[in-house]
Amino acid sequence: MNLIIVTACPQGVATRFLAARALERAANRRGWSVTTDSRGPDGQAGSLPDASTIENADLVIAALGVPVNLDAYTGKPLLQVPVTAALPDPDAILDRARAEAAPWAPANAGASLEASGHAEANGSGGKRIVAVTACPTGVAHTFMAAEALTAAAESAGHQIRVETQGSVGAQDPLTGDEIANADVVILACDIEVDPGRFAGKRVWRTSTGAALKKPADTIRDALAEAKVLESGPQKAASSAGGGEKRGPYKHLLTGVSFMLPMVVAGGLLIALSFVFGIEAFQQEGTLAAALMQIGGGTAFKLMIPLLAGYIAWSIADRPGLAPGMIGGFLAGELGAGFLGGIVAGFLAGYVARFISQKLPMPESIESLKPILIIPLLASLVTGLGMIYVIGEPMAAIMDGLTGFLESMGTTNAILLGGILGAMMCFDLGGPVNKAAYTFGVGLLSEGSGGSAPMAAIMAAGMVPAIGMGVASFVARRKFAEAERQAGRASFVLGLCFISEGAIPFMAKDPLRVIPVCMIGGAITGALSMLFAVKLMAPHGGLFVLAIPHAVSAVLPYLLAIAVGSLVIGFGYALVKTGKAEVAAAAG
Numbered sequence: 159m160n161l162i163i164v165t166a167c168p169q170g171v172a173t174r175f176l177a178a179r180a181l182e183r184a185a186n187r188r189g190w191s192v193t194t195d196s197r198g199p200d201g202q203a204g205s206l207p208d209a210s211t212i213e214n215a216d217l218v219i220a221a222l223g224v225p226v227n228l229d230a231y232t233g234k235p236l237l238q239v240p241v242t243a244a245l246p247d248p249d250a251i252l253d254r255a256r257a258e259a260a261p262w263a264p265a266n267a268g269a270s271l272e273a274s275g276h277a278e279a280n281g282s283g284g285k286r287i288v289a290v291t292a293c294p295t296g297v298a299h300t301f302m303a304a305e306a307l308t309a310a311a312e313s314a315g316h317q318i319r320v321e322t323q324g325s326v327g328a329q330d331p332l333t334g335d336e337i338a339n340a341d342v343v344i345l346a347c348d349i350e351v352d353p354g355r356f357a358g359k360r361v362w363r364t365s366t367g368a369a370l371k372k373p374a375d376t377i378r379d380a381l382a383e384a385k386v387l388e389s390g391p392q393k394a395a396s397s398a399g400g401g402e403k404r405g406p407y408k409h410l411l412t413g414v415s416f417m418l419p420m421v422v423a424g425g426l427l428i429a430l431s432f433v434f435g436i437e438a439f440q441q442e443g444t445l446a447a448a449l450m451q452i453g454g455g456t457a458f459k460l461m462i463p464l465l466a467g468y469i470a471w472s473i474a475d476r477p478g479l480a481p482g483m484i485g486g487f488l489a490g491e492l493g494a495g496f497l498g499g500i501v502a503g504f505l506a507g508y509v510a511r512f513i514s515q516k517l518p519m520p521e522s523i524e525s526l527k528p529i530l531i532i533p534l535l536a537s538l539v540t541g542l543g544m545i546y547v548i549g550e551p552m553a554a555i556m557d558g559l560t561g562f563l564e565s566m567g568t569t570n571a572i573l574l575g576g577i578l579g580a581m582m583c584f585d586l587g588g589p590v591n592k593a594a595y596t597f598g599v600g601l602l603s604e605g606s607g608g609s610a611p612m613a614a615i616m617a618a619g620m621v622p623a624i625g626m627g628v629a630s631f632v633a634r635r636k637f638a639e640a641e642r643q644a645g646r647a648s649f650v651l652g653l654c655f656i657s658e659g660a661i662p663f664m665a666k667d668p669l670r671v672i673p674v675c676m677i678g679g680a681i682t683g684a685l686s687m688l689f690a691v692k693l694m695a696p697h698g699g700l701f702v703l704a705i706p707h708a709v710s711a712v713l714p715y716l717l718a719i720a721v722g723s724l725v726i727g728f729g730y731a732l733v734k735t736g737k738a739e740v741a742a743a744a745g
Contacts, residue, residue: 159190162207164220164228166197167241167305176643177221177244183639184248197226206230218262219244219255223308228262235259240312284315285381288332289344291366292323292351293415299366299587299658303346303373310373323351342384344369344376348592349412350472353387360384367588370658371665406504407589413469413503414596418696420461421603425694425708427453432707461603462490466503473507474536477514477528481506481536488544494552496600497559501548502540510536560604563611571610571687578611579618579683579722583675586622586657586664595619599696613693613709614686616655617719618679620699623652623659624719625678625726626671633731652723655699667734674729682722689714 163181165174174196182192193207193215206212218236220228221244228236237255244251289307293299304320311318321332334355337343343361345351346369353361362380369376431439431449439450463486470482485502492498513532523531566574581594598612627649630637637645644662651659664671692710695702700719702708709715 159185159188160193160211160214160216161185161190162193162195162212162215162218162231162234164195164197164218164222164226164231165241165244166221166226167223167308174221174223174241176640176647177241179643180248180640181219181221181244181251184252188252197224217255217259219251219259221251223312229264231262232264233261236262241309284317285341286336286339287311287316287318287342287344287377287380288336288340289318289320289346289369290323290332290351291320291369292347292349293366293587299348299370302658302661303366303369306370306373307344307346307376310377314374314377316377323347342380343387344380344384346376348408349415350408352475356387359387361387367585370661409469409472409504409507410500410596411592412472413465413467413500414599416468417461417465417603418599420457420464421599422695422697424453424457424461425602425696426702426705427457429694429705429708436707458603459490462496462499463487465496465603466499466506469500469503470507470510470536473504474510474514474532477532478507478510478536480533481510481540484537485540485544488541488549489552492544492549492553493556494544494549495556496603497556498544498549498552500600501552502544505543505548506536506540509539556604563601568688571690572684574611575614575683575685575687576680577683578615579679579681579686580676582615582618582657582683583622583679584672586661586675591619591657595696602693602696610687610690610692612696613691613715614683616693616696616699616702617686617691617715618683618722619657620652620655620719621678621682621722621726622657622664622671622675623648624723625652625675625730626660626663627652628723628727629730629734632727633734636731636734653700655697663730670733671730674726674733677729678722678726681725682718685718685721686715689718691715691718 163178163185165178167174167177178194178196182194185192193211195207207215212230212234215231215234218228218231218234220226220236220238221241222238223241235255237251237259239251239254289304291300291303291307293303300322304322307320308318319330319332319336321330337355337359340359343356343359345353345356345361345363346366347363348366362376362384364376364380427449431446431453434444434446438444438446441447463483466486466489467479467483470478470485472478482503485506486499489495489498489502494501510532513535514527517527517531519527519531578594578598581590584590594615598609598615602609602612627645627647630642630645630648634642641663648659648663651657660671660675664675689711691714693702694705694708703712703715
C-alpha cells in the first residue's frame with residue numbers, strides 16, 4: 159500500500175508535524191510505503207511529491223486545519239479529516255481511510271473545510287470566532303495557545319481565526335470583515351493589546367496559559383459569557399467580559415514585553431564588543447567602542463523608559479505613553495533603576511487615566527485632552543514626583559540590592575539561585591515563573607557586565623523541557639508513543655529556553671512533574687550561581703553560547719544545565735507509573 163499524507167495547520171509546525179508522524183508510524187507498522195506532503199499555515203505546498211509518487215499512490219489522507227488545494231491528487235482515493243483527529247488514534251484513521259476514501263475531484267474543494275472539521279456558522283450551529291494570542295516574550299505560549307484554541311474550536315464545530323502577536327509582531331492579522339462577521343472575540347493575552355478594533359463585538363479576555371491548558375473551556379465560556387465591548391479607548395480597555403482580571407501584573411508584563419527586545423539587543427551588542435577584548439571598548443574610535451556605545455550607551459539607556467512608557471500605555475492607552483517614558487528616563491538618570499522605572503510607569507499611567515476619566519472639560523477643547531492636556535499634566539506630576547519624592551528612595555533601594563548581590567557569599571548565592579530556579583519551574587510560564595524572569599531582566603538592565611541571577615534563571619528555565627525529553631527516552635516503556643514524540647519536541651524547545659515544552663507532561667501528571675522539575679531547576683540555579691556565571695542576554699537558550707563572551711563561563715554553565723536536566727529526566731523516569739497519552743491540547 160502506497161500512502162500519501164497531507165497535513166496543514168493554521169499556526170506553526172507542531173500539530174501538522176505530530177499528525178504526520180503519528181500517521182506515518184501507524185502506516186509503517188502495517189508495512190505501507192509513506193510519503194508526506196506538509197503544507198504551510200496558508201495551505202500552500204512547499205514542494206509536492208513527484209508525479210510518479212502521486213501516480214503510484216493507492217491512498218491519500220489529508221489531515222487539515224486550513225483550506226488546501228488538493229487538485230494534484232485528482233482521481234486518487236482520498237479521505238479528509240481534521241488535523242487534530244490524527245493524533246489520538248492514527249490506526250483508526252487508516253482503517254477509516256481504507257473504508258471511506260473516495261476519488262478526489264476539484265469539485266469537492268467547496269466542501270473541503272466542512273469535511274475537515276470546519277462547520278460553517280449558518281445552518282450547522284457552529285459559531286464564527288476570532289482570537290488574538292500574545293505573551294510577554296511572544297515565543298511559546300503565543301503560538302501554542304493559538305494551536306490549542308484552533309483545535310478545540312474545530313472539534314466543537316466552530317470556525318476560528320487566530321491572530322498571533324508574537325515577538326515579530328502580529329502574524330496572520332485579522333481582517334475587518336472577519337472581525338465584523340465574528341460571533342465572539344477571544345483575547346488570550348498576557349500583555350495588553352489594543353482592543354479598539356473590536357468595539358461593538360462580544361469580547362472574552364483570558365490568559366494564554368488558560369487557553370493552552372483548557373482550550374475547550376475557554377471556547378465554551380467565551381460563547382456563553384462574553385460581553386459587548388464599548389467604543390472609546392478607555393471603555394474598550396475596561397468593558398470586555400473576561401475570565402482574567404486586568405491589573406498591575408498584566409501592566410507590568412506589558413512593559414517587560416516591550417523592554418525585552420532592547421535588553422536582548424543591547425546585551426548581545428555589548429558581548430560582541432568583548433570579542434575584541436574585554437577592555438577593547440575603552441579605546442575610542444574602534445569598532446569595539448562603537449558596539450559598546452550602541453549596546454551599553456544607547457540600548458541599555460532606552461530600556462527603562464520603554465518599560466515605564468508601556469506600563470503607562472497599558473494602563474491609560476496612548477495618552478500615558480509620553481509621561482511614562484519621561485518618568486522612566488528620569489528613573490535612569492536619578493539612579494532609581496528598573497524599580498524606579500516600574501514605579502514611574504504605574505504613577506504616569508494611573509495619573510493619566512485619572513485625568514482622562516475624572517477631569518471634566520468643555521466640549522470645545524475635549525479633543526485636545528489626549529494630545530495636550532493629559533500628557534502635559536501627567537508628565538508634570540510624574541516628573542516632579544520622581545525628582546522630589548520617588549527617585550532618591552528608589553535609588554537607595556537599587557544601591558542596596560546591587561550591593562547585596564555583589565557582596566553575596568557563596569552560601570547566599572547558592573540559596574538565591576536555588577530559589578529563582580525553583581520559581582522558574584513551578585508553573586512553566588505562569589505568574590511565579592514570570593516574576594522570577596522579570597526580576598532577572600531588571601537586574602540585567604542595570605549594567606553592562608552581565609547578570610548572574612539572569613544566568614541562573616535562563617538555565618533553570620531550560621531544564622524542565624530538556625528533562626522531559628530525557629525521561630521519555632530513558633524510560634520508553636513508561637511513555638506512550640504520543641508522549642515520546644512530545645518528549646523529542648520538548649527536548650528541542652528546552653535547548654531554546656522554551657520551558658513550555660514540558661507543559662503537556664505537567665498538565666497530565668502535575669503531582670509528579672512539578673516537584674521533580676522544581677528540584678532540578680533549583681539545582682541548576684544553585685550551580686549556576688556557585689560557578690558565578692554571568693549572562694548578557696535574557697533569552698536564546700544554548701544559541702546564546704555561540705556569541706563570544708555572552709556567557710562568562712561556558713563549560714560550567716553547560717554543566718549546570720546538564721546536571722539539572724538529568725536530575726529531572728531520571729527523576730521523572732523513576733517516579734512515573736503506567737502509560738498515558740499526553741493531552742492533545744498542548745500540541
